[in-house]
Amino acid sequence: MTNNDILRRVRDTFDFKNNTMIEIFAMADFSATEEQVAGWLEKDAAETFIKLTDTELAVFLNGLINFKRGKRDGEQPKPEAHLNNNMVFQKLRIALNLKAEEILEMLQTVGVSLSKHELSAFFRKPENKHYRECKDDVLRQFLSAVQRQSGANASGTEPGA
DSSP, X not given: OOHHHHHHHHHHHHTOOHHHHHHHHHTTTOXXXXXXXXXXXXXXXXXXXXXXXXXXXXXXXXXXXXXXXXXXXXXXXXXXXXXXXXXXXXXXXXXXXXOHHHHHHHHHHTTOOOOHHHHHHHTSOTTXXXXXXXXXXXXXXXXXHHHHHHHHOTTSOOTTO
């Protein structure tokens, strides 16, 4: 999955408008313009498409954590220069305040069956012998599960709340 795909799916899942997207970037101390956000959300073939960098996606995900859970006091985390699916998955898990059991239940709703150990392997440090790379398909299925839960959760409460 590309960074732009992830950004579009998160935006669609939570039905964020462009001004909300700008606010989320601002919550991570980044000034995004309306033109940038619109370009990042365009389809790849569009003339106004702008490729989202790893750092920009990390800023957005850090902002999403602040948006969903509240901004913590003190210095904000520095955005990573390089992201992988494991890091994206971890940031989404934190933003949505999901426990392992909740993630496993959500994944089952979209036909993905993982053990608790397989899931925890995604959140380990790469040097750990039990670390496992999160493939695009797992991240895509997780985003689908979040979207499904968010759609079923029309009462306006956050998923996992």
